């Protein structure tokens with residue numbers, strides 16, 4: 065039996081990869097415009113990194129990590145997200161020593177053992193961005209605006225921005241206590257997962273997908289009502305900066321996020337077009353994470369988007385690349401000329417195709433059609449002798465005569 069890919073791990077086939085490149089290139093363009101540089105970190109990290117950052121009681125660490133013991137008896141994990149590894153690198157290379165402010169972006173595969181369905185996979189890809197060293201709410205707004213600018217750049221205006229604040233270690237314990245008091249009388253209405261979460265991570269009951277939990281937590285106190293003055297001021301300023309730049313957003317007081325490192329601003333870009341997988345991108349501030357990982361006390365904020373979800377949202381658009389020119393030949397005698405032209409035109413940046421197998425003219429033209437070449441040319445004995453040929457614009461059949469010289473052809477294709 066033939067070996068197949070592992071469940072939840074997808075091949076990106078050539079007809080899809082154009083879409084991926086389009087997304088990646090747009091992200092690079094927008095991020096670099098905002099002063100971000102790319103960082104590439106390993107796909108494998110010590111397991112402890114994720115336990116300490118994402119949190120021992122999070123679903124990711126409890127149930128979803130690809131963790132194994134390597135041949136040296138070390139526990140390693142395939143990264144379930146990018147922030148922890150990027151912050152580990154930031155600390156390890158003392159990037160903060162010169163300047164605590166770093167603007168970094170990354171892209172690549174992440175791994176979570178989740179139940180695969182549309183928009184949710186076991187190997188998936190994120191494009192993420194992180195800023196360290198700034199608590200100023202202006203940077204929260206810049207990060208959010210950059211994320212929205214990316215979606216605008218690729219022509220998607222549908223996902224909407226939701227924001228919330230999760231407070232800080234000063235105000236969250238008071239809120240946690242208020243929420244637990246509220247939940248205490250409703251415990252029997254919570255799902256088994258949330259009954260367990262009640263003691264370890266009660267905030268997660270607010271974003272449980274089960275209908276019973278949604279009903280039971282209706283009217284629960286919101287973190288926003290319990291923010292300390294500093295967090296409240298910070299959140300107000302984030303909103304003010306967003307308003308100032310005309311950004312659209314709504315406030316979702318029940319958004320709690322599934323990773324434990326968040327403080328203050330959190331956000332999600334949500335869509336109604338992907339069924340249960342509504343978050344296309346998400347992130348927030350993590351002012352305690354760098355010190356929690358053994359680094360200095362430096363704040364951070366960032367986000368990651370799910371590339372598969374963005375690709376799905378782009379729908380039926382065609383991203384395949386068309387050749388500029390297909391060079392057909394009447395017979396073997398013209399193949400040398402065709403090959404020289406192909407090489408020269410390609411070296412000058414054009415996408416050019418020819419037949420490799422000495423096929424009939426009819427079959428060569430079928431291939432030119434199939435590849436949706438913009439122009440085609442047929443070189444026969446006559447064309448070879450005169451050094452001129454007729455170039456057919458495939459969409460309307462208009463013929464243009466030109467010399468069989470790269471300079472002339474480049475002008476014609478432009």
Ligand code: HAM
Nearest residue numbers: 145147184185188343344345346347348366367368370
């Ligand atoms: P996250 O919310 O866990 O946050 O994931 C970010 C995005 O990755 C999600 O909104 C979703 O689009 C995509 N995603 C997550 N899991 C899957 C999956 N199984 N299949 C397909 N797509 C998925 C983080 O990972 C944080 N590190 C974001 C961040 C960066 N926060 C601060 N900086």
